[in-house]
Amino acid sequence: MTTQTNQQPLSMAQILLCGGAIVTLSMGIRHGFGLWLQPITQEMGWTRENFSLAIAVQNISWGILGIFVGMLADRMGAFKVLIGGSMLYALGLVGMALSPSTLAFTLTAGVLIGAAQAATTYTVIFGVLGRQIPATRRSWAMGVTAAAGSFGQFFMVPVEGALISAFNWSNALLILAAFALLIAALAFGLREPGFSSGKPPVREQTVGQALKEAWSHPSFVLLTAGYFVCGFQVMFIGVHMPSYLKDFGIAPHVASYSLALVGLFNIFGTYLAGNLGQKMPKRYLLSGIYALRSVVTVLFLLAPLSPWSVYAFSAAMxxxxxxxxxxxxxxxxxxxxxxxxxxxxxxxxxxxxVGSFMGVWLGGYLYDLNGNYNMVWYLSIALGIFAALVNLPVRETAVARGTRPQGV
Known part of the structure; x- marks a missing residue:
């Protein structure tokens, strides 16, 4: 039995309230970055690929550093990690606003904010949920927290658009830096009692044993492959959708509303997915989600482009x-x-x-190469079909320690 299970756990309401608020802020700020693409590139004289590369670096930084942040959170608890992530987020947003060159912009908007997101989003928060909430409610609780991230997109994207309009893009980023510091205050609600002594809890496995077990398990590899596609699709749409619509003469407010609709409907989608995950095989749900993304994208590209087709696509996606x-x-x-x-x-x-990096960067690169986003849309459709297929063979049975998992 680990150390933290010998002490009174945090209440579920406290975990969901503080964890959800942190994810709301962190994901909400992040989902609005696409609104800065045109203001920044036009004023600074940069290309879309310059901006896309910085956001792509942000995603890859988030992914790579998230591994080590996860190790720290497992060892130290979430509290200290969240405090550091909040400070990094604010510093990165200030640096993003004041960057005089594409290199500085990539280091701040890319590396710093990527590290901050690794320390303030799902990897850390879900660790708290896993340790503090029983397995019978875990999928549901993760769905609630993911829904909070969606609410952040619904709430924060229009706010960020209004800030840009009212104060210009650089001042808007400075205001967001103050929002990011609120994460540090909320982190006090996630101080896990098992980590209060400053000593790591006793574990049945070392880090090396856990990694060897996971990477030798086919289902872990399949889940990892499918998640690549998720990142590719959501970041391509989130960053490039406003510019895609403007290229076709769609009013700028439509892009803001469309991203807000994504966040609004994702509140219901993530909650429902988490709830169904307690009752149905998760592999079938994952496969269906990826397949439906491809279907929705095909229908969007075939339909005449208008504000209403954009809103319908945003709601479905x-x-x-x-x-x-x-x-x-x-x-x-x-x-x-x-x-x-x-x-x-x-x-x-x-x-x-890594998928997010490819979706954001390829979006900018192929646009500059071809003058449109067509190739990226087609690739997104194909990848959705791929992810639907690789999730089907996943086996959800708990591993028996000391035995090798059977192949899929």
Whole structure:
């Protein structure tokens, strides 16, 4: 039995309230970065690829550093990690506003904010949920927290658009830096009693044993491959959708509303996914989500482009947006347990962020090369079909320690 299970756990209401608020702020700020693409590139004289590369670096930084942040959170608890992440987030936003060159912009908007997001989002928060909430409610709780991230997008994207309009893009980023510091205050609600002594809890496995077990398990590899596609799709749409619409003469407010609709409908999608994950095989739910994303994208490209077709696409895609998050993380916890959940989730999420890097960067690169986003849309459709197929063979049975998992 680990150290933290010998002490009174945090209340579920406290975990969900503080964890949800942190994810709301962190994900909400992040989802609005696409609104800065045109103001920054036009004023600074940069290309879309310059901006896209910085956001792509942000995603890959988030993914790679998330592995090590997960290790720290498993060892030290979430509290200290969240405090540091809040400070990094504020510093990165200030640096993003004041960057005089593309290199400085990439280091601040990319590396610093990526590190901050690793320390203030799902990898860390889901670790708390896994340790403090019983398995019978875990998928549901992860769905609620992911829904909070969706509410952040619904609430924060219009706010960020209004800030840009009222104060210009650089001052808007400075205001967001103050929002990011609120994460540090909320972190006090996630001080886990098992880590209060400053000593890491006793574990059945070392880090090396946990990694060897996970990477030798076919289902972990399949979940990791599928999560790559999730990152590719959501970041391509989140960053490039406003510019895609403007290229076709769609009014700028439509882009803001469309991203807000994604966040609104994802509140329901992630909650429903987490709830269904307690009752149905998660692999079937994941496969269906990825397949539906491809169907929705095909229908959007075939329909005449108008504000209403954009809103319909955003609502449908929003319902599927982050619904993979609670299902994927709950499956990892179900198979491998929660002792190293933040670290293992960090590895799976790293794949998600490699996909995000490719979606953001290829969006800008192929646009500059071809003058349109067509190739990226087609690639997104094909990848959705791929992810639907690789999730089907996942086995959700908990591993038996000391035995090798059977192949899929």
């Amino acid at each position: 929003g319902f599927l947006w982050l619904s993979t998050v609670p299902l994927t993380n709950a499956t990892v916890a179900q198979i491998f347990g929660v002792q190293h959940l933040s670290m293992l989730s960090g590895f799976v999420f790293c794949s998600h962020q």
